[in-house]
Amino acid sequence: MDQQPDYSEWTSEKLVERVTILERQLREQMMRYGPLSKPSFPKSEPKKLKSVRQFDPCKYSTRFIALKFAYLGRIYNGLEHHANNTTPYPTIEEELWKALSKAKLIFPTPNPSLDDEDLNWEGCEYSKCGRTDKGVSAFGQVISLRVRSNRPLPLSKSDKALNNAEDQRGEYDLSEDEEASPAVAPFDPVKDEISYPQILNRLLPPEIRILAWCPSPTDFSARFSCTARSYTYLFTQPAYTPTPGLTGIVPARSLRGQRREGWLDIAAMKEAAKKFEGPHDFRNFCKVDPSKQIENFQRLITFSDIRRVRPKDTGPAGYLDLPDFREYHPPDMDGITTDPLGNSYPPSSQTQPAPVIHAFEVRGSGFLWHQVRHMVAILFLIGQGLEKPSLVDDLLDIGKTPQKPVYDMADAAPLVLKDCKFDRELQWIHIGENTGGGSGFARNGLKGDGKHGIGGAVDELWKVWRGHKIDETLAGSLLGLVARGDRDDSTKPNQVDHSKSEADSKAVSARSNSQRVFLGGDLPRHVGKYIPVLARPRMETVEVVNAKYLKRKGLDLPERNGEKAAAVDDGCL
Numbered sequence: 001m002d003q004q005p006d007y008s009e010w011t012s013e014k015l016v017e018r019v020t021i022l023e024r025q026l027r028e029q030m031m032r033y034g035p036l037s038k039p040s041f042p043k044s045e046p047k048k049l050k051s052v053r054q055f056d057p058c059k060y061s062t063r064f065i066a067l068k069f070a071y072l073g074r075i076y077n078g079l080e081h082h083a084n085n086t087t088p089y090p091t092i093e094e095e096l097w098k099a100l101s102k103a104k105l106i107f108p109t110p111n112p113s114l115d116d117e118d119l120n121w122e123g124c125e126y127s128k129c130g131r132t133d134k135g136v137s138a139f140g141q142v143i144s145l146r147v148r149s150n151r152p153l154p155l156s157k158s159d160k161a162l163n164n165a166e167d168q169r170g171e172y173d174l175s176e177d178e179e180a181s182p183a184v185a186p187f188d189p190v191k192d193e194i195s196y197p198q199i200l201n202r203l204l205p206p207e208i209r210i211l212a213w214c215p216s217p218t219d220f221s222a223r224f225s226c227t228a229r230s231y232t233y234l235f236t237q238p239a240y241t242p243t244p245g246l247t248g249i250v251p252a253r254s255l256r257g258q259r260r261e262g263w264l265d266i267a268a269m270k271e272a273a274k275k276f277e278g279p280h281d282f283r284n285f286c287k288v289d290p291s292k293q294i295e296n297f298q299r300l301i302t303f304s305d306i307r308r309v310r311p312k313d314t315g316p317a318g319y320l321d322l323p324d325f326r327e328y329h330p331p332d333m334d335g336i337t338t339d340p341l342g343n344s345y346p347p348s349s350q351t352q353p354a355p356v357i358h359a360f361e362v363r364g365s366g367f368l369w370h371q372v373r374h375m376v377a378i379l380f381l382i383g384q385g386l387e388k389p390s391l392v393d394d395l396l397d398i399g400k401t402p403q404k405p406v407y408d409m410a411d412a413a414p415l416v417l418k419d420c421k422f423d424r425e426l427q428w429i430h431i432g433e434n435t436g437g438g439s440g441f442a443r444n445g446l447k448g449d450g451k452h453g454i455g456g457a458v459d460e461l462w463k464v465w466r467g468h469k470i471d472e473t474l475a476g477s478l479l480g481l482v483a484r485g486d487r488d489d490s491t492k493p494n495q496v497d498h499s500k501s502e503a504d505s506k507a508v509s510a511r512s513n514s515q516r517v518f519l520g521g522d523l524p525r526h527v528g529k530y531i532p533v534l535a536r537p538r539m540e541t542v543e544v545v546n547a548k549y550l551k552r553k554g555l556d557l558p559e560r561n562g563e564k565a566a567a568v569d570d571g572c573l
Contacts, residue, residue, distance in 0.1 A: 057107040066214035073137040099203035135412035140419035198450030206460040212428040228421040238262035264383035272389035276304040286368035290549030309357040376410040403538035411520035
């Protein structure tokens with residue numbers, strides 16, 4: 001075989017000559033044999049698109065149920081969804097509808113005016129118990145609706161006729177050697193049913209959890225069957241971080257004397273809260289919606305009080321203290337169980353350092369729009385010493401205060417719809433109970449009880465809680481670091497240096513003209529010089545507000561209400 005020439009030693013002229021010869025040979029070969037063909041590879045068949053199985057609602061039975069669920073509402077735009085109303089955050093109803101639709105649990109009646117993504121509850125017999133506003137949470141919200149069921153459909157007339165004809169021909173007669181098959185067990189409406197909470201919790205955001213379902217709410221409406229609702233409003237004590245030194249002392253004009261700002265008078269708030277109990281006209285504790293044309297503002301409050309929230313009520317410490325959840329420490333030879341530090345577990349007594357959590361709890365037969373937040377706002381003014389507890393009596397006395405004074409309502413985020421009561425006992429099937437989903441949930445392709453373990457409601461909520469708890473710890477540590485500075489912690493906690501300087505005197509004097517008012521938010525509001533509630537401008541009466549709305553909409557005023565007609569005649573509109 002010829003050796004490969006060493007082109008490095010060739011001159012440029014010789015290289016050009018060589019290239020010319022090779023090009024001529026290549027052209028001759030192409031003319032003789034044609035152009036070189038690319039290697040051929042077997043063509044791969046195009047992948048078949050996965051066919052989407054059409055879901056036929058006619059093949060499934062339905063049943064009417066109730067669902068109890070909870071949600072953290074800070075990142076949602078309230079419970080209720082309004083068509084053609086774009087909101088910065090999704091609503092709870094939107095998330096529920098998406099999960100129910102994706103699980104093929106509801107079959108709404110088609111509406112040509114709605115798109116596929118639009119919420120459509122038509123034909124679902126849907127109703128909700130309590131509407132919560134933007135930012136408000138709920139731990140006992142209830143809805144009722146018609147959903148898909150595992151119950152077999154009854155045989156149609158044609159199927160029954162076919163079975164009868166086959167029986168008459170003897171096609172199903174058993175011979176002597178054949179054994180009769182066991183009878184099909186009747187459908188159990190709970191054990192053989194779809195595990196509604198487990199399926200929906202897999203599709204819902206972690207801040208929304210289905211807690212239970214009721215299998216047979218006969219003649220039930222989540223809205224109209226509700227007889228009582230309970231609300232809780234959380235706040236800290238102190239309400240906001242106090243200012244140290246003399247500049248943080250509330251001026252003498254405060255109704256409760258000199259106190260450090262930020263700290264609420266819980267005793268005065270409890271006294272005022274008790275005044276809400278009983279039947280009262282709450283028109284001065286709500287926002288009037290003229291589109292509803294409400295004339296009766298009487299509501300019955302059966303319980304109203306303020307209590308200190310225990311640590312186990314606001315965190316996993318409550319259930320982690322149960323025997324099944326405690327840290328395991330093997331007993332010693334004498335059978336005594338101690339923790340690694342030698343202390344008994346759990347501690348016999350616990351002290352909760354400041355700030356502590358308090359809650360305003362109220363229960364009633366019904367509530368007006370923003371009623372609870374107005375009630376809390378007045379309680380906060382009383383707790384800060386800006387108003388007396390008797391202000392509640394004055395606002396509930398419609399003869400004395402027929403027009404609502406102008407004042408801001410409390411923040412929405414700390415408010416929780418705690419529970420709903422109905423005119424009957426409902427049989428709730430809670431998550432974690434070994435019922436539903438057919439045989440061991442295999443019918444739904446689900447594992448576990450839906451409460452504990454991977455994908456369970458507790459795991460998902462633990463993830464939410466732990467993230468907030470770590471954020472709370474980091475923010476609290478940073479807050480304490482900045483607030484303490486280089487101060488010696490050995491200083492007595494209640495010791496105050498009364499040797500004020502000239503700068504302190506000026507600061508105290510300036511504060512008397514700039515009042516900070518707490519209304520449930522993360523920070524107090526600066527309102528300048530505080531004006532008592534009863535000395536503020538008054539809003540229009542309910543009758544005038546309703547009459548103005550009807551006139552603006554071009555509707556006739558109801559003849560039964562003479563005050564409305566008089567308001568129009570007097571030129572009040």
